[in-house]
Amino acid sequence: MTKPSFDVAVVGAGPAGATCAWYLAKRGIRVALLDKARFPRDKFCGDAVIPRAQRHLRRMGVLDQLIDAGECLFTTSGGFVSPSGIECLSDSEQNPSGTPMSVKRIILDERIVRAAQSAGAELLEEMRIDKVTFDDRAGTWTAHSGNKRIEARTLVLADGAQSKLARSLGIVEGGPEAICSRAFIEGGTHHFETDGICYMERELLPGYAAIFRHPNDELNFCTYIIPGGKAVPSDLKALHHRLLEHNPIIRRHLGSGYEIEPMRGAWLRLGGIPRSYADNLLVIGDAAGHIDPLTGEGIQFAMEGAEKAADTLAEAFRAGRFDADFLSVYQDKWHGEFGHKFGFAKTASRLMARYPELVDTMAKVANERGDDFFFAWADIMMGEAPWSDFLKPKLAVPMAAAAARELLTQRWSRARSRLRSGQKTPYDSRI
Ligand SMILES: Cc1cc2nc3c(=O)[nH]c(=O)nc-3n(C[C@H](O)[C@H](O)[C@H](O)COP(=O)(O)OP(=O)(O)OC[C@H]3O[C@@H](n4cnc5c(N)ncnc54)[C@H](O)[C@@H]3O)c2cc1C
Structure with missing residues (x-):
């Protein structure tokens, strides 16, 4: 039997896929990191990166790069505004547990991808994977991109919230249920005074709107629609604009005459999938629903789940076992680390x-x-x-x-x- 060119093929080089590739490459595992895009590439996001994600970035050397290059801003002032308009703002610089930071995804994701490459992962860009097939006898996966083929002993699906590949295999069912908008407001054109505020608007709850400042004074305005309340995904555009135009507190915080780009939106798959493994295969990040059902944040879980997946695969290579039974430990690992909190978060959101x-x-x-x-x-x-x-x-x-x-x-x-x-x-x- 011929040995496939790679031990692991990771499809999707967002924070989940690239982090997984980094942890695998660090262990000397031959890993291909495939993405349909060429980096740097944008990703619609609120750009808030909490301390749990910062720890992985620090380990990868990415956090220091971001700080040295002035590409991130630690949110030292901010808070939230309640449905009745009570402003609860604090100086979070003093919080011993750390503070969120903002960094544009076009920068962050490229930095993580380059770290994975430096660690030894082979990055294959502009490689849209149309389908994946498993050869039962050889025990290998093939990722197909037009007439190109990438073969690997194991496959990690990290292709984002739509989870198209895992859905095509019947591992994930249904589409993502939450949605969020994003629009950048040009620096110097607004009057926003703090680093980050969440607006817990009554008609949006349990979703919310948020503004985070970037180091160049640009602002990221986004509106999350999360299941459990009155707002539904098709309301996104109207709510995004209504908040900007009619919410008196947001209007006061931003001032008038600011320049804002057109709204974009993207889906979120919340709360974890019931089965994130199969023979020679793991699903990670948004593709596995690793997003907090209360906050809509997922970068930290993308990275934590990626580490757990890499641990599991390293154990699999040591044991020479790649069957679903053996890999099921991955589900326990991420559930133990963060998945067990998703139930509470859902209840809290309702x-x-x-x-x-x-x-x-x-x-x-x-x-x-x-x-x-x-x-x-x-x-x-x-x-x-x-x-x-x-x-x-x-x-x-x-x-x-x-x-x-x-x-x-x-x-x-x-x-x-x-x-x-x-x-x-x-x-x-x-x-
Ligand atoms: C508008 C919005 C705001 C958000 N705000 C925040 C926030 O402030 N903080 C936070 O922590 N989280 C936030 N999230 C969630 C966060 O963006 C995700 O949890 C995070 O991006 C997950 O990373 P990922 O690697 O799993 O997926 P992604 O970042 O989506 O990466 C998936 C990658 O797969 C590639 N891909 C897809 N299909 C294929 C294919 N067929 N072949 C090859 N490559 C493919 C894509 O090009 C992409 O690079 C937000 C999400 C949205 C939509």
Whole structure:
């Protein structure tokens, strides 16, 4: 039996595929990294990279490159605006767990790809894979791109949220369910004063809008539509523009006369797929639904899942076992690392959509209690602390008391104004 040219072929060189290729190449595994694009290539994204992802970037040498070249900005000021318009802003520079940073994907993704190449991965660009086939007898995968063929012992699918290849194999079912817009606002044309703010707009919940500043003062404005609330993906364009034009706080933060590019949008597959492995094959990143169902962020899980996939494949090569049974340990690994939190995140997103008052409460309590409370909350949202920390007295007691107060006050005042006017408000159907 002839040996295939590669031990592993990774399809898709986004953060998931390129990170996986880096970890594999570092272990001396022969890896081909295939992408339909030529790098640098853009990817529609909110550009927020949280500390969990920064750790992988540091290990790869990419974080230092970004910092040295002035290509990233650590979000040292910012926070969120609640559905009722309570602004909860903090100086997160003081947070010992770290802060998110912004970096344009056209820069970030190329840096990771080059790191993978330097580690020894063979990058094959402008290589759109049309289909993948498995030779049962030889135990090899072939990736087909027109009349070109790449053969490898194992295949890693990292082709993004549409997950077309895994769907063609029946490993992933259905399309992605969430969507997000992106538009850059030119630096120097706006009045935005902080580094990053999430706008928890009532009609978007559990989705939200966000603005993050880049080092050159450009802003990234994006609008996430996440399942569980009233907004659906087909509302994206209208909501994106409505927020910019009519949300009084966003308008105040941006000022008038800023220059903004046309909106683009892309899909998100949330919450992890039930089976991310098959014979000689693993699925990683967005293709495997490795996106937080509450925040819509996925770069950190793309990289963490990629490392777990590389660990699993290294074990497989040592053991000479590539069957689905052996590779199923990958599912356990990513589930143990981050997947087990997806259930809580989904529940939290539905709660937020049902009770926007909870987010108002969070903002009020955070403003009253100051940075300690804000950082404890931010650490949970960034995955630095477990969800169970919400039950700790430091967070749970003030939240529960304030939530009860807020819930009663808001619902009572809305019911009263409805009675007075004899009219229904758009949100009264929730009462
Ligand atoms: C608008 C938006 C905003 C977001 N904001 C954030 C954020 O602020 N922070 C965050 O952490 N996450 C964010 N996310 C999620 C984040 O973008 C993804 O989780 C991340 O890009 C996942 O990386 P990936 O490598 O799995 O997929 P991708 O980055 O999508 O990479 C997939 C790669 O596969 C290639 N490819 C696809 N099909 C083929 C094929 N047939 N043959 C060869 N190559 C192929 C593509 O060219 C691409 O390079 C956002 C997503 C969207 C859509």
